[in-house]
Amino acid sequence: MMNQKKVCKLFFLTTALLLLFSIVAYAAYPIRIAIIPPVDRAKYGEPELNQLVLTQLKDNFTNSKYDLALDSQIDSALNDITQGQKLTTLPEKQMLKRMSDALSADIVIAVEFTRLSSVILPSLYSSNEMRNISITSAVYVAKNDSYKTFNSRRNETSESDGFRGIRRLTKECVDEFTRNLNKYLNNSNIL
Numbered sequence: 001m002m003n004q005k006k007v008c009k010l011f012f013l014t015t016a017l018l019l020l021f022s023i024v025a026y027a028a029y030p031i032r033i034a035i036i037p038p039v040d041r042a043k044y045g046e047p048e049l050n051q052l053v054l055t056q057l058k059d060n061f062t063n064s065k066y067d068l069a070l071d072s073q074i075d076s077a078l079n080d081i082t083q084g085q086k087l088t089t090l091p092e093k094q095m096l097k098r099m100s101d102a103l104s105a106d107i108v109i110a111v112e113f114t115r116l117s118s119v120i121l122p123s124l125y126s127s128n129e130m131r132n133i134s135i136t137s138a139v140y141v142a143k144n145d146s147y148k149t150f151n152s153r154r155n156e157t158s159e160s161d162g163f164r165g166i167r168r169l170t171k172e173c174v175d176e177f178t179r180n181l182n183k184y185l186n187n188s189n190i191l
Contacts, residue, residue, distance in 0.1 A: 030067040034105040039112040077102040093147035096140030135173040
């Protein structure tokens with residue numbers, strides 16, 4: 001009887017340990033992502049658009065599957081790599097790789113406003129606004145040392161609504177980039 005109890009306890013303990021080890025072995029660590037602040041090659045000078053892009057991208061990666069690098073960490077690494085110089089163009093693969101190494105990031109994302117214009121076309125009865133926005137985005141994936149760029153463009157002519165139209169087009173461009181990025185990451189078995 002005593003041996004039977006010992007065998008049962010030993011069996012239970014062994015089973016519990018095997019279950020625990022299997023859970024630990026298959027536990028997925030969160031994917032670390034760094035999002036570099038947008039580059040202003042279009043010279044639009046609107047910090048609100050930068051914040052819109054950053055917020056929208058961060059929202060896409062806000063869940064337990066991802067670990068976003070802190071803005072202060074990104075700024076510090078960027079400052080070290082560029083030696084204090086402000087980015088004027090979309091970073092190339094080598095720079096994003098250096099950012100990945102400095103931040104221990106699995107994925108590094110960069111966005112560049114390549115064109116942004118808004119022209120009011122006056123008429124006798126109303127004023128229309130012609131808007132044009134182009135965004136180029138890049139992603140570096142450390143797992144397979146890959147670098148890919150995506151382009152998003154939006155043009156429209158509509159009744160003038162001030163800055164709301166530019167914000168809307170920016171959001172549409174970032175939505176397109178996010179869809180393409182997620183498709184690329186999923187199809188490449190990166191995630």
